[in-house]
Amino acid sequence: MRIRIENAALFDPARGLSGERGELFIDAGRIVERIAKPDLVIDAQEGPALAGGIELGAALASPLMVHMMAAGHLAPLRDAAGAYTRLGYTHLNVRGVPLWAAGAAHYWLGKLGALDVSVEPLLNLSDLDLLIKEDGGVERGLGHAAFLMSAGLGIGLSVGEPFVRYRKEYLSFRQASVPECLGYVVGLARGLGLRLSVAYFPELAESLTQDIARWIHLAGVSKEAALDLEDFFKAGGTADIEVAGPRSRLGLEAGLFSPLNARRGEPLLPPDGTVALAGLPESGDAKTLSEVLKGADPAGFALATRTIPATGLGLSAEKGTLGPGSVADVAIFGPERDLTRCRYLFKSGVLVVDDYQPTGLSPETRTYCFATDVPPEPAGDIPGSLRRENLSVSHGSFSPIKEVRRDVGG
């Protein structure tokens, strides 16, 4: 279907658009320069038009999903997916998924309907501890990293802890410091050609040099830390803050020093143009959303939920922007500029929200994963108790796969 969206206030930080009035054209699921005879014309009535939102750190489909839902900290699957759609999101990424749980993550993601999805399997540096200090350790680690992504059908990797510290004293020779680990992670990122997601810890602050900024995305930064990362951002680094959801004491023991918590529970931070927001639609009720977005202008919102997340995931060539050639994921809000309710939402050129109401149409969705030339070869034992062929995510039970070469940005 060919669509013209007219009379829209365009917000696309990647292209320097900050509310300029203009038109958008969609053809065959992509944004195009212009079309002659549209099949559908949407009058945006000067409402903000943004690219589809990208969720970087969803709790949906994580290994703790069922526990969070049972404890009332997360809405049931369909409602939670609906919350994303209502807010104009079209892509959902789950990070920190241990390899044994990757199949289940893809299974649940396959039920989400109008959302593209991706998974970042967990890279536990303790699994590579002996390689970190070894000459040529990065080369051997690359095969392991490629294996995690290939078996877990991942778009990247999520580093759970930027250090290796053992609880057992007799294993203390296997400890590695933050700078050693960070150097190793950056080596892996360079070798694979993608930006790796690293969980934020205060110990990281001193090691975040400008030359490594473009190779890592900091996940779950604190409000205070975000204010101190100006140089890191200027050098091309990206980060996100996890919006506080309902307090929970749920955790997953994943072989890290601390359990992976269901929510870090940092205080709210309005989008100010430096960090992305993660977990926004899952943060709960409309009151919480309106608190987060209170006073947020569409430009900051577009940066926090579109531009930076797309860069963080390496998908900025086709997502998070309204530029011609990108996937036609477009969210149009009402003229009153209420960013908690999307008026029209196109997913791959299909209208999934029309005048604030879901249409029930099923757009084409994709499972994004990373295409690498590095041969997948785990270092040492295959992580996990499952045999290798059963560890790999079986194809077929989820959205069609799209392999992408990622853009690490400037």
Add this chain to the structure above:
Amino acid sequence: MEEFFESVVCPGCGCLCDDLDVRVADGRVQEVANGCTWGVARFFLGHKSQPKRRRFRLEGPFIRRQGRAVDTDLAEALDEAAKILRRAQRVLVYGLGSLSLEAQQRAIALARGLSGSIEAPDLAVYSLYFEALKSTGGLWCGLDGVRDRAEVVIFWGANPIHSAPRLPARYAVFARGRFTPTGVEERRAFSVDIGKTETDSFTGPIKVSPGEDLELARGLAAAAGGDEGALASLPERGQEMFSAAQDAEFGVLFLGRGAAYGPAPGELISHLAAFASNTGLAVVVLSPDYNTFGLISLLVSQGFSPSSLVPEPGGSFIESPNGYDAVLVAGADPVFFMSEEAKAGLLDAGVEVVSLNSFTDYTTRFARVAIPCGLFGVEEEGEALRVDGALLRLRALVPSALPNTTEVLRRIEEGVCA
């Protein structure tokens, strides 16, 4: 023709062991390597707990007319099943723990369409634990984590030899993990049960009388909350277990069906959840059915509240079968567990039972309609969630002329809606 299948996933229990190697010839399984007796029995179509006992396949559908089972064709059986369910006011869908995720989804949709209830043998333990999470929080882990890191393992109301036979050897007690290189020597194992079980031989057993388990759990929860008096009042082995749990870097508490048998299962499990949460133990529910975690996950993800899945005390189908007009049983044999009074109640109340099963069993003897289906993981393929949430694909290894369970459920649903 002979075929070898490697790394086959076993549908024997919730562990879903994925390292079985199976030889098939002439359309039958000839050899199974690496399985426990339960798992192997499954592939040879034997009885789970009594592998040598002969089991009879349900060869074709039947409808019981005036007390006699009359063979019929599939279409008529499906039609009759749909009629029974459609005209019933109070419908129960029972079992489902031994079905694939896809079949479970169909069964849930059917129950929803009929405004019926869902009951499964181990749902109560899961539901009560999930309910407790709201107030206590909790830690979750994969079986890999148990194998690699667990220093303390506690079985509460769970006899793994009867619910997950390879669990102690493959993951929980004897397994040598990455950071537990000597296996059992690095771990301390405890079990809490009311009677003598096989688990006693490799754990520090704590025997409790009915009701004492609640006192013990209450004491453990209080001690974990910092009450030193409560700690002192625990029995010696209980204190030992508490100290081991508290000192361990990581441990796991396996909850079994037994935890839900007492007079106040909700309170007991809530105390255990508090004890585990405050001492940093992960909690994993053990189920002898291979996909009970899949069932609870589907139910919760679709918005069912855990508390709505717990029958009232004495109100389960096995105890009070006369609370329903019609019951669809899939992948379970509830009548086997019923008392004589309950069986009489089932008949007196005229409860109409529709049974989907691969074998004849106690329930098919009471069924108004019985429909044979293939066996998951042997004759039918499908996906299932391991007790820790790992997704595994079960394969169809031998051909079967029996109808597919998911398809049968779909057609009953169609018939009900017609």
